[in-house]
Amino acid sequence: MPEDLHARYGRQMRLPGFGEPGQRRLLGAKVLLVGAGGLGSPAALYLAAAGVGVIGLADPDAVELSNLHRQILHGAESLGTPKVISAAETLGALNPEVRVVLHGEGLAPSNALSLVSAYDLVVDGADNFATRYLAADACALAGKPLVHGSILRSSGQVGIFVPGGGCYRCLYPAMPDPASVPTCGEAGVLGATCGVVGSWMASEALAVLLGRRESSGLVLIEVAEGEARRLAIAPDPACPCCGRAPTIRGIDPAAYEAGCGTMNPEACPMEITVEETRELLGRGAGVVLLDVREDEELAICRMGATHHIPLGQLGERWQELARDARILVHCHHGGRSLRATRFLRSKGLSAVSNVKGGIDAWSLRVDPAVPRY
Numbered sequence: 001m002p003e004d005l006h007a008r009y010g011r012q013m014r015l016p017g018f019g020e021p022g023q024r025r026l027l028g029a030k031v032l033l034v035g036a037g038g039l040g041s042p043a044a045l046y047l048a049a050a051g052v053g054v055i056g057l058a059d060p061d062a063v064e065l066s067n068l069h070r071q072i073l074h075g076a077e078s079l080g081t082p083k084v085i086s087a088a089e090t091l092g093a094l095n096p097e098v099r100v101v102l103h104g105e106g107l108a109p110s111n112a113l114s115l116v117s118a119y120d121l122v123v124d125g126a127d128n129f130a131t132r133y134l135a136a137d138a139c140a141l142a143g144k145p146l147v148h149g150s151i152l153r154s155s156g157q158v159g160i161f162v163p164g165g166g167c168y169r170c171l172y173p174a175m176p177d178p179a180s181v182p183t184c185g186e187a188g189v190l191g192a193t194c195g196v197v198g199s200w201m202a203s204e205a206l207a208v209l210l211g212r213r214e215s216s217g218l219v220l221i222e223v224a225e226g227e228a229r230r231l232a233i234a235p236d237p238a239c240p241c242c243g244r245a246p247t248i249r250g251i252d253p254a255a256y257e258a259g260c261g262t263m264n265p266e267a268c269p270m271e272i273t274v275e276e277t278r279e280l281l282g283r284g285a286g287v288v289l290l291d292v293r294e295d296e297e298l299a300i301c302r303m304g305a306t307h308h309i310p311l312g313q314l315g316e317r318w319q320e321l322a323r324d325a326r327i328l329v330h331c332h333h334g335g336r337s338l339r340a341t342r343f344l345r346s347k348g349l350s351a352v353s354n355v356k357g358g359i360d361a362w363s364l365r366v367d368p369a370v371p372r373y
């Protein structure tokens with residue numbers, strides 16, 4: 001082995017059971033990273049630093065200012081640049097011996113199987129369920145190991161799915177309604193928390209490449225509490241993907257449509273406060289206040305110029321709403337309007353938010369002139 005490899009990788013090669021054979025395995029390995037964001041950033045940095053020979057980057061997004069507090073592959077000079085390009089520059093500067101392959105179109109139903117098949121391992125840090133399930137299904141179908149990570153506030157999880165050991169769908173058989181799960185943009189997240197989970201993903205990816213993972217598992221990490229535990233995963237005979245009678249036998253694009261929307265969840269959270277509502281309404285143009293209460297309730301009070309569709313009629317009348325409008329939905333206390341918000345999002349209207357607490361909170365905190373009932 002050339003001296004300069006010892007100079008660069010000697011500290012990890014010195015680990016028990018690693019040595020020159022371990023380093024050779026990493027140098028010969030090809031890893032596909034799905035998502036060059038909060039989790040993909042630390043994962044990619046550590047995989048490149050460790051000398052993984054080929055790193056593929058699949059991400060269709062460009063760098064935004066709100067990314068920088070956690071997506072440490074990208075710097076301020078990369079704002080507006082495709083993430084794959086920004087990431088390739090950072091990784092190249094860190095370790096020029098690593099070959100970085102760019103897949104700027106991201107992981108899509110049309111390319112998932114061929115892309116995944118070209119790599120030894122997939123590391124998935126995608127921020128949406130459609131991509132997460134697509135990566136998981138493609139890995140299971142192609143017989144490739146998957147290291148998956150996700151995060152919500154200060155909780156993270158890292159899944160390790162090896163062929164034959166149980167797949168992502170053994171744990172989570174069906175994709176949830178994306179509107180029912182808050183994203184990082186909605187829930188808030190610390191960059192350092194992404195660092196913990198993303199680094200853990202890199203560590204598991206290296207363990208898989210080094211042949212140290214023979215069974216699937218799930219690591220649950222509570223960063224704020226300083227706790228982590230590892231659960232074993234067994235293959236589920238009823239799994240729709242890897243079970244005895246699988247229903248998923250290929251990549252059907254329609255199965256991944258939900259959640260593939262172009263909306264920026266950071267701009268349109270699922271719920272907003274009445275104070276935020278007042279501010280948005282003050283901006284005027286393009287903001288629609290949708291009241292989903294009944295006629296009798298409307299007769300008692302209203303929040304101003306509203307578009308009125310009772311919840312029970314939304315199913316047949318939702319197309320009255322402009323698809324690109326910023327829609328704020330309210331009812332009496334916020335329950336019916338949350339259902340309406342989820343319904344409209346499921347119809348592809350992405351800029352829809354529920355007004356938390358409804359007109360009652362509005363009356364209490366914004367405009368006491370509005371009668372309560």
Ligand SMILES: [Zn+2]
Nearest residue numbers: 167170239242
């Ligand atoms: Zn399975």
